[in-house]
Every structure is written in structure tokens, then in C-alpha cells.
Amino acid sequence: MKTYYQKLLSLSFLIFAMSFQVFSQEEPTEKPVYRISGKIMEKGSGEPVAYAAVSLIDVETEKSIAGAVADFDGEFVITNFKNGTYQVQVSFMGFQSFASSTITVTDTNYDIRLGNISMETDAVALQEVTVMGQRDLIEEKVDRTIYNAENDRTLVGGDAADVMRRVPMLSVDLDGNVSMRGSSNILVLINGKQSAIVASNVSEALKQIPAEEIKSIEVITSPSAKYDAEGTGGVINIVTKKNNLQGATLNVNSSAGIRGSNLGLNASLKRGKMGWTLGGFGRAGYNIIGAFENNQIVTGADGTVANIFQAADTRTNMMFGRYNFGWDYEINKFNFLTASVSFGLRNMSNRQDGLLTETFIEEELVSSLLRDVNVRNRSNNVDVNFNYTKTYEKPLKEFSISGLYSQNNLTNDFINSLYTGTFDEILNRVKNNDLGLNQEFTLQLDYVTPLGDGKNHILEYGAKNILRRAESDFAYFIADGADGEFEKVDDINLSNEFSYDQNVTAAYASYTTNFLEKYSFKGGLRYEYTNINADFRNSEIDADIPSYGLLIPSMNLSRKLEKGNMIKAAYNRRVQRPFLNFLNPNINAANPQQISQGNPLLDPELTDNYEMSYSTFVKGSSLNFTAYFRNTTGSIQPVRTVMDDDVIYTTYENIGFERAYGFSVFSNVNLSGKFSLNGSIDGYYADLTNGLEDPMFAASNQGFVISGRLFANYSLPNNWQLQSFAFARGRQVQLQGFAGGFGMYSLNINKQFNEKKGSIGFGAENFLAREMVIRNELNTPMIMQQGSNTMRNMNFKINFNYRIGKLSVDGPRRRKRGVTNDDIKEGDGGASGAMMNNN
Template sequence: MKTPIHSVVKIVAAIFILSSFNHIQAQAPVQPAGTAITEATPKGNSKISGIVLDSAANKGVEFASIALFSVADNKAIDGTTADEAGKFSITKVAPGSYKLLISFIGFKDRTISNIKIEKGKDIELGNIQLASSVQDLKEVTITGEKSLIEEKVDRLVFNAEKDITSKGGDASDLLRKVPMLSVDLDGNVSLRGSSNIKVLINNKPSTIIAANVADALKQIPADMIKSVEVITSPSAKYDAEGSGGIINIITKKNNLQGLTLNIDSGVGNRGTNLGLNGSYRKGKMGFTLGGFGRAFYNKATSVLDQTTFSGANSYLTHQTSTAKDRGLFGQYSLGWDYDLGKNQALSAGLRYGTRNFLQKQNLTINQFENDVLDGTSLRKVDRKDLSGTIDFNIDYIRTFKPQQEWSISTLYSRTGLTNNFNTDLLNESGAVSGKLKNENTNYNSEFTLQTDYQTPIGKNQLVEFGAKGIFRAVNSDYKYFTAGESGDFSLSPSNPSGTLNYNQNVAAGYVSYTLTTKNKYTFKAGTRYEYTSITADLGSAGKVSIPNYGNLVPSINISKSLSGSTTLKAAYNRRIQRPGIQQLNPNVNLANPQNISTGNPALSPELTDNFELALSTNVKKTYLNVSAFVRQTNNSITQVRMAVDTLQGAIVTTYENIGKQQAYGMNVFANVYLTSKWTVNGSLDILHSYLEGQTTSLEGTSVPVSNSGFNYGGRLMSQIALQQGWGVQAFGFYRGKEIQLQGTRTGFYMYSLGFKKDFANKKGSVGFAAENFLTKGVKFTSDLNSPQFVQTGQTQLYNRNFKITFNYSIGKMSFNAPKKKTKSVNNNDVIGGGDSQR
């Protein structure tokens, strides 16, 4: 059955043929004025027919273009397109000598000469095979910048496939090189100074990303990342969450026929990884199977001094610690897709991610009262952060004609989280005097149902609308146990234990309109409404009163093409930010009795207004992007610290909706092709932050507090392609002082140098990379203060790293026509956890 899309494609193909005729006519001798081709072309009653086949797949080349030339004057006199099976025929051909030119995108042109037509006789050419036109990349001379950066009306796309030093690393290593992004030493990501962002993987969310972005990124191998989309002004189609924006990581995919297996591995003194990825496609069905594991090991030392005040007395706590970190991160996936027809596709995916982070810490705490030593305590702390996440999705899409499509997507995701610690309390001789254990088990599950529809209006307009429901449940069960120097653990009567049951349902609908004008303006405007209902309780402690709320979030993106290579963009959007599980979980972490942390289940969402202006241009061999932004957040979810009345010298850290945050800044990014094989690119980030909120005075009353200042950062990277498959890359990164509500955190730097050698058959490579190799590692400090306390901390992270990488691909693939993409669920609506700070 013919579908509308077939008619459209045939029309396009016919236009292509006519364009070819015009081009050929332009090269032919000029005809007498007023002479038309049809008048000069005699007609007959013969027919030329055949079947165009892909020489590798041995299947018909759909919509191949066939042009008929007269040998006498080399003029194109007729033409047609092949049908879905590659069959074609040209009728009413007059007697004479002819040749056929057969062409299609992705294949080499094929000419069939010496076709002689006799009166009343037909010619059957049979099977005509076309060979794929695959170019060797070393023959291509790069003259533009689109291979590295792509500008779209609402996002910037960073193509990351040629990175060298990130091989053997994870997604956080690669994201450090993306314009406008900043990644700290723990892997926490911020966009233009805001850590309230959403991270998607191939447009899909995961509950583990909602729980901890930094750890989720460690599960994604850098080798498998194709591009990173930085969406600074999300349209109404996206969830309203993520006040700073959205980061969408696109992994490498293919639509080839056959069987392949790819091996990626790396060995280093700070980390080892192994990845296996395979794909199989035959006909309309395809399968992918992948697995990736990464083990890392590191050590750090830290010093922390904090002074608390109570009346006329002061209490100083001096802490020193040494820690050894070990982690194992893995991700395993199974994918399936099937082309139901020319205009329908179905896909499903199953993904499992695991995180196993272990830390052994030796902690010494000296306590002073009015500068007199009051006591010393020694602790050995074993901390375990474990998780297992399973995601399952089914997606369906129906295409009616180009840009008109309807999709329905489902996603079920469940994560089990374990955050436990075991502490041995030691006396001055080093013997165990007591034990403390915290068991904190969390479950986070989501079910999402989403439908989207889009349709063009005329040639320059597009309307999109859709609806979405998210049903989310978070459960936490935490207990404290104590024991003597020997014996069994028993439930602690003095330390808190309890549960959190948190259910959140989100119903959303949106409409978006895109208009492209003749004078090269593009307008994309829309609005989204989200209604959130919440029920929460603390088990036997009773319910938590959290009101339901609805939010209308408009957005508008405007771009103007000033010339062929210059684009100006302006945008406004409103975003909301719901708290994540790390902010909500009321479990009290007492691993360090002088630095206690806990969540707040009564947190409300925050609202942010974003304004942006950006200019991108190509000047000869240089690509330049300059952007400026302003952001204001009300009801800001802010990390706050206060002294503990019942425990002298102790500070508790939690989260509150207590203030507002204002930020403005700019980002400059440039990429220069010094030669066709040598590129240099870098960026400069400038951010000014103003934060205000509340803190507690010595008398226990609430007092206003504010802080402001500039933050500077930048990065520089250079790549050179050498002879015989060799390549070298150097990278450097710096992030300046970070402004926090109650103080500052000093900046840090990272740098790396890498070499890579491609094998002669281009099926693999071996490489070497070194990071922070001139120093032992990175040192940074933090300074916090309030009327109740003053705190100064210093951490030395020994992250000097040397690694060897290896990858190899086996299997044979053949090119096939691109298959349809199915749409998938995007849940980008909760804050990621970790230790990220504003």
C-alpha cells in the first residue's frame, strides 16, 4: 500500500532528477531560443525496465534516480525513480541509441551504455547493482566547524568522537571539555554555575541519575559518547525541571546490517575499564548488547578546623583524616528494534546499572575548649554506597509524512540504594572501645507514560503538543546500631531511626509552535503546565504536610541567521526544581560526629527565570561562540550549616527553602583550525553570584545572611593528527573560587596529555594518557562562617594518573537505508544528589 510519505519522497526524487537535467543542459550547447526539450525529443512505443539493487545487501534501492540520455547529443531526455523494491521502467522511448545514469545518496553512480532501441521492442536490463560510496576520512579536508560544534535554536551540540585522553575514562572526564559545563573533582556537573541541571542519556532519564548525577556519569564510558547536547533554554516539550538547563548525552549507534563486536579497555594506576558492545541487524529487526565495567582507586588526605561559639566560650575541633577509595561501576544493556512498516517503528530496551563505592577512612578528632585540649577520639570508618538500577522502556512511533508524527513512550525504572557506614571507636592506645553502625536502605521507582504529536503547517511552521504522567515513589528505611568492643549490635536508643515514604505524581501537558521566516528568523515558543501532588509520611512519626502545586512554565527561543555562518540567539524560559532523594532523606549521618548531615522531607520546589543571548560565527577557520545570561531563583533550595546545641563543637548540614539566588555571566568559546590536522579550542567562563538566606545567631534567632562574588574558569585543548595513524592531544582545565551562601570554596585545575596510534586497518587503536602527571594531585580548601561557627577545610586528592587504552572492532557490516528513530521518555525533573554545592 502506498503511503503519503512515498509520494513525498517520489516528488523530491523527481525534483532531483529535473535539477540534474537542468545542470546537464547548462553544460550542453545552447539550444535555439524557444525550443523545448519535449518538442525536440521524439516519442515511441518501446520500454526500458530493470531492478536497482544494493550490491552488498542484495535488496532493492528504494527511490533510486534513473536518467535516460541520448548518445547522439548527450542530452537527458527522460527519467524516473525506482519503487519500493528498486523496480523502474521508462516508457514511450523512440528507436535510437541511449545510456542510463543511475544514482542514489550513499551509492556510487552507475552508467549503462550501448542501449539500442529497435521499433516496437522493449529492453529488460535485469538486476543492476549499485556499490556503496564510503569515503576514507583521511581524504577529507576539514574546512568548517560543524564537525565540532552545531548550533540549534535551543541548544549547542558538542561532537565528542575524536577525543583521545578521555579514552578509558567516563562521561565526567569528557564533560569537562564541553563549553559552558564545569565538572568538579567528585564528578558533580554544573552549567553556568548552577548544579540544578538534568542529565539525560539518549533522551532518556534514569532513577539513578535522579539519585546521584556524579555517580551515574561514572557508569558511562567516554569511548561510547558520540555527542553532548547542552540545552540552556529547554522548550515546552521538556519537563519544567532543571533550573540550570539540560545535558543530553548521545551514545554511539549505527543502523548497519550485519554483526559487529567492539572491545574497549584501559589500564591505569587509578582506574581500569573493560567494555564489550555488540550489534546484530538483519532485515527489519536489530539487537544491541553492551556491557561496561570500570574500577577505580584513589586516596586523599584532609584537614578540617572548625570553631563554634556558645556565649563567652569557644570550642575548636581539629580533624585530620586519610582515606582510600575503591569503586566499581558497571552498565549493561539490551536493545531491540523492529520496523513495523515504512512509517512505523517499535523499540524496547533493558538497562542495568550498578554502583559499588567503598571508602576506608582513619579519622582523628581533637577537641579544645577555650584553647585547652579537652579530648581526643580516633575512628575507623568503613562507608558503603551501593546501588542497582533497572530501566525498561517500550517506544512506538508512527510517521505520516515528513515532520508529521505521533509517538507513545513508556518507562519503568527502579533503583535500590544502600548508604551504610560502620565505625570503630578507638581509645588512645588504638584498641576498639565501641562500635556504631548505620543502615540506610532506599528505593526509588518511577512509571512514566508519555505521548507526543507534531505536524507541519505549510512549509515553514511546526506545531507540537503532548501529555505526560509520572508516578514516583521514594522509600527510605534507616536504623542505628551500637555495640561494645565485642558482642552483637543492638538498636541504638539514643540515635535516630525511622522511615520516609514519599509519593509524587506529576501530570503535564504542553504546546509548542515553531516558525521559520523568509528573512531567516526562527521562532520557537510554547508553554507547559505541570500539576504535582505529594503525599509523605515518616512512618510512626506521622505525616509530613506538603501542599500540592501547579506551575505554568512558558518558554521562547529566537534565532536569526545574519549570514551563512553567523547566528544570533535570544531566549527566555521559566523552570522549576523539585528536590531529589538526597535532599529529602531525613537519615542523620553520624559517621563524623562533628560534621553531621541530614535531608529535609518538607522541601518545596524552587522557581527560576532564565534569560540568554548568544552569538556564533565562523571566521575563516575559526569558530566563535559568545553567550551572556541572567538567572534568578526564588525559594532556593540551599545547603545550610548550623551549630548543634546538644553536641559541643558539632555542625549539622541540611537543606532549606530559605532564600534567593541571582546570577549573571558570560561564556566565550573558540575553535581554531591551525591546519587541516591541527586544532586548538578553548573557552572562558565568567560568573557573578549573589545568594541570600537565613542563618541562626548565637542567641538562637534567625538572622539574614548574604554572599556574592565572581567565579572564573576556562579550558584549553589541542589535537594534532600525525602521520601513520598517530595522534596527540593536550588538555587543561581550571575552575576558580566558588561562592556559597556561608563562605567560599577554592578552585582547582586538571590537565592531561594523550597519544593514540590507529591500526593500519582502522579497526582499532592503542593509546597512552597521563593526567596531573607533574604534581601529586590537586589541593583545594573551603572557608565557611556564620555567627555560630567558623570552619576551614583543606583536602589533598592524589589523582595523578597514567593509563594505557586499547580498542578493537571485529565483524562485517553493510550500509542500509536509515531506519526510523523511536521517541522515548524524558524525565528531567528532580535534583541530582551528590555533594554538589551552589
């Protein structure tokens, strides 16, 4: 469906885009222009049906004489036909086909205006269940790209990270870390809101959201002033399925495999103006085995060169759960209430069995150590949301007030057991406990009002306040032997309490206008003031962080071309505040040879984004081409140095700059009514430098990063469906090295039964190779490191889904607003421990 945001678009070079107006004007002619025009609307909601296919059929021969494709506003014009008797037919996926009455074209009746054509959604009766028809898998809107995950049957048994791997412009590594066009500094929202669980660690939060609960994922590369200024790469909004039906229903979905299984139950009840939803989903991963090797050459301060080799087998087990209760109430035609509470939990265990560390100096073995490492990562969270929306007789006019309270409790522990020189018994053990607490309270006001006739001018403004508190209570303990009691280490650098309070106050205004018939412009200005207080409770360490204010402009410009094509340009400035695992001062020494620590004194990074794109629609297939430039100053990057005993120390610093020159191409192709294919290619050239002159610390790196994906769907007879997916990403450029590339693929076949009330299927993932190896590089004047991680993630699974109950359509859902906290930089899953990072 289409909101008024789709009448806007992305911005910057106004004169360049307006030049297309000249070439789109029709040549004057003295001959009559034969044409049939109209506008295609969705029955009930009245929203335009973009990209609907329109055919002009000769009644006598029953052949197609001419055709057209509706534009973004649902408008179409058919030309290039002669006198005769015709019928107009309209078709689009998810809607019932439309056929007009007979039209007679003569010398005096050659310009025919059909007006609005209403199309009904293609509802299929399933005994007592009504299911809405599918839409395209990928939709290109004027301000965002939408991936309709509810139409992807290969995702049964997966999670949100599996869904994002299929979305154009996004890249997800094997740990679930998400990047957009090469930038990991993105904002991830859930139904337009961000909770403390997402703020703590995006990759872990994604594992708690089952794929079956996701309706769509929206990728917003150039956010307007309404959004928080955070998120250098853009905004990702995960839209979950909501209930707008009358009646009661219960849905059971499950999957069982050799590497992971899940079980979910979801119920909904709608009676009159009030609705309730209750759901829960659990996912377990087990026996996920792998290995890693690491070879590093380290130059010490005295010039001694050490060659250190590490290797271990790994085992991972995990269990995730998320439960929610929602309520909504339509007070009257113009007033609407929603509220929800959700609970989540995570229990994850990572083991390194037989971590062998061998140190050579001038090819002589000087040390050989054997350890077992056990890392436990646990958390539980609660989110409470409330929203009140008031609408008016005047279309698009709306006021809303939203509130959010979120709390996330985290526990990050590790135990490192060192064996004796004979490797036959444990000499001592080291334990690190890190108890974290994240709390967040948000209040937001938004007001939208059309100006004048309300068709071409819209004004939006609002205010927001976010109060955050993050705490980390960390401590180290040591014990002798395998059974000795742990004793706390009396060192304020290893055992302390750290608190971090952040208060962000913001106000914004945004103006949207349509002009010169085919142009849309949206410009806005946002001001944010951030106040920060940080404190080490058990020491006198000075963590004074100054407050700062930021003025954030944004501009978007679009121009509609012929046949639904569109060109758009955009510019915006974004800020990325350091938070969470970037700041946590707890020293993570699970691997004593490679330790990491956050930096509480980091400054925010500032990015200017420029973007241009072109969208077209050719014979039922959509194409999008985008070019962009991103310039970041003060980019937050991991920095490695050498400590005593040849230990590599990782922390975070604001480097000089980071530039990215990129492009993306993606297409959605409907080859027939049964077979569809979509894919994308994303690439960018990265240029990073820390701006230092000292050759011992100066660092820079450049290179190309390419990724691509391909998805195919084929509908077989008798309600069988076959789907396949493949994704690959080349190595990523980092300040001091490269992160290795990887690929993955899957194949699913599903069968619907009992009048499509249930489905059962079989899926296979990464089934052609037993192992996947990812190779990483690190290069500094003091460090040369090559490492590899091996994962055995081949998985075979059986999927089952069944729905019972009685539902009927309750009409179009009322638009609802909510809190959108768009404002924290997430880590790469690598360094610091617990306060808000869950590795």
C-alpha cells in the first residue's frame, strides 16, 4: 500500500533532476491523439496501486493491441491504437483482475477518461480463514526499499538476520552484524521503535525475532528530519505482522533441524473496536561446531619479534525466546490507543576446547600454553510501549504522543582455565563477571498538517526526549586448580562500576511539496542537544564528557518520468554517538593473547551523505540503479596496539576520516506467473585514514568491497513451492586490515494442505560443503596477523505451520505512530564485554 511519504523522495541536485522535465514534454501535433487514461485504486483504502499492468484488448480478436504500466500514483495512459471496439483489463499481483465494459473508439471519441478504477484484494477463502493475496517480494518506494518477508517461504524456522540477508543494500555476516552499503553505523527499528535490547547489540536482538513474525523490512537510505540524526548508513525498520482482522485465531509454527529448531505459538482476538494479541517464540541452536586458527607476528617495544600461533575447536549452544502482549482500542473515528509489553531472553554458551598458544622467537619454541575457555552470554529484557493518535476530518492531519520504557539486564561471564606444563591438570582459572543494565525512557510528540488544499503542501514538526542509563559492574577473580575458590582481584582497572547517562533532546520541522506536476521535494531541519555524564564509582578517574548540540539538515527531491520511471537525489547529514560496547571499560580477556576494551571518552562521528538513483519498470520487472558518496569525519574504528608479553590490545578511537564511493543495482523479475527471480549487486570503494603522522601509529587502508544475492521462486502444481537463495560478500576493508568474505545458500520445498490452512516442507542450508572458512588479516607496523574461522553450519530441517480459527477482514488499518529512537552506533561484535555488548 502507499502512504503519502511515497509522494516524496530523495534529494540533492535540484537543477540536475529538473532537467528531465524538458525531455519529457510531448511534441505538439495537429493530429488527434488517441488515448485511454485512468487511475487504479485499491478498493476500501483508496490508495493507488502502483505498477499495475493495463492491457487494451480487441473484443473481436481477443488480442492485446496496446498496454501501459501505472505510475507511482496509479495513473496510466494507453496510446498507439486506432478505431475499434475494446476492453481495458488491469492485473496486479495480490489483486483480482479488472475488466472494463466495452469501449468504442471512433473519429470523434478518441480521448477516453475512465476515472478511478477500484481493484479488490485477492482474498482466498480457506474454510474459516481469509488470507490476503501476496504482493511483490521487493517494492521500490520513493523514499525506501521494502522487502516483503511474509511472501518468502524459505524463511520458515529462521530469524530476522536470515531475512536481512535477502534485502537489497544490506549485508549480514555470520555473527548477525548488519551493514548498509558497507556501513555498520545504522539504526535498526522494530515497528518504528527502538528498544534497549536492540541498542545493546543488534546482532543478538535479531536472533530473538523469528522470521515468521516479520511482515516486511524497510530500508531508508536518506532519512528525513523526522528521524533521529543517528545512523550514518541509514535506517532499517522491521515491520512485524499486526492484527487488523475480526475474530480469533491461533497459529503454530515449528522447525526441527540438525543445527537448530524452533517452536512458536501466536494468538489474536479482535472484537469490535478492541483487539488483543498474545504470542511467544523460542529458538534453539545446538551442536554448532567449528574451529579457529590464528598466526601473528608481533614486534615488541625492545624490537624482539615473536611468532605466536593459536588454534582451538569451538562449540556453540544457544536458546532465545521472545514473548509479547498487545492491545489496541479505537475510541472513535478520530482517536486511537495502542499499548504493548514484550519480554525477551537469551542464553548463549561458547566454548573453546583446547586453546593452544605457542610462542616462537627466532624459530625457537619458548612457550606452549593450553587453555579451555567458556563464555556465557545471558540477558533478559522488557519493553513497554504506549501510543495515542488523533486524526481529523482533514486528510493527513494527525497528532500523536508516544512513550517507551525499556530495560535490558545483561550478564557476560567467561572462565579461562590454564593447564599445567604437562597438559594433564588445571593450574589456575581466571573469571570475569560483567553485569550490565540498560534503561531507556522516551517521550515523543508528532504533528502533521496539510497546508492549503492539502494536496501539495504538508508540514510536519515534533519534539522528543530520550533518557538513557547504562551501567556495568565488572570484576575479575582468580582460583587455584580445578576446584579452588575464586577470589576477587583488588585492582580498580579490573574490578569497578561504570555508569553512563545520556540525555538527548530534539526538535524537528519538515516540509513536503509537489510542484511542476512531476516533482516532489521534502526538506527538513533537526536540532539535537546531548548531555552526557560518566562515572567510575570506585576510582577518581576523570570521565568528563562535554555536552554538544547538532544542527542536522536533510533534503530529498524526486522527479517522475514516463511509464512509472523515477529519478531521485538526496542529501543529509547524520551523527553517530558512541554508546554501548564502544564505551564499556571492562577488559575482555577471554583470549589472553588478544584483549579488548571500550573507550568512554569517544566523540561522536559526523557524516555527509549524497545519493542519486534511478528506478524503472520494464515488462513486469523493476530495476533500480543507485550511486552514492559518504564522507565521515571522526569515524569510530577499532585500533590495535602491542602490550607487554606480546599481547594485542584492541580499543576504539575517532580516526581522521572514512570515505565511501559506492553503487548498487537490484532487480525484481517476473518471468511468468509461476517463476520469479530477484537479485542485487552492491559495491563501494573504501578509503580510511587515521590522520596521524607518527609512522608507528599512522594507518590507512583502501579497497573495493563487493557483495551480491540471488533469490528464485517457482510455483509447482498441487500447491507445491520451490525456493532458493544465495548470498556472497567479499572481504571488507578496515583501518588496519581486512575482514574475510563469505557466502551462504539455501533450498526449500513446501507443500500446502487442508485447503492451505497448513504447510509442511523441507529445507537445506549450505549443503554442498561441510565447512566454511573465513580468513582475516591485520597489518600494522608492529603486528602482522592472519587468522581463519571455520564453521560447520550445514543444516537440514523440516518445517511445519498450521493455522486454526476464524478471521474476516475488518477494513483498512488506521495509521499509527510510535517512538523511533534512531540514535546509537553499534559495534562489530568484536571487542568489549558486557555492559551492553554481548559477544
